[in-house]
Amino acid sequence: MPLITISLRQGTTPEFRANVSAALHKAMVDVLKIPDDDQFHVFHEVAPDNFHMQPVAFGLPRGERTMFIQLCFNQRTAEQKSELFRAIVDNLALMADVPEEDFMLVVLETARENWWAAGRVVNPETGYDARMTEVPAGPVGRN
Secondary structure (H helix, E strand, O other): OOEEEEEEEOOOOHHHHHHHHHHHHHHHHHHHOOOOOOOOEEEEEEOHHHOOOOOEEOOEEOOOOOEEEEEEEEOOOHHHHHHHHHHHHHHHHHHHOOOHHHEEEEEEEEOHHHOOOOOOOEOOOOOOEOOOOOOOOOOOOOO
């Protein structure tokens, strides 16, 4: 049950936000193999005077459309997160016309037992949603 929070400046269109959401969700389904209906995205549009960042960060100019994307999910391997980041970069460019310099990603990993939702069934052997057929092997995320 991943939760994605997207913070951006006010003034985007509902269509733009839907495209960003679709791009993020596709990456999560394709890479992390989450169920297709496991989509929880929250957009926070803030006034420009409440969105502070340097116009050049890490040597790259950042535009007015820059977003901060926070992904919360159970622990995954470094390789999975790298693959997920690459898929998000590709999907946001293709599906929402967002260049990679206009967003920053952060993953907050949590233990599986920290998630609850009515109707969700967790496989006791893997600790993941029972509908997931591809889950990380071994003790990853078993805190």
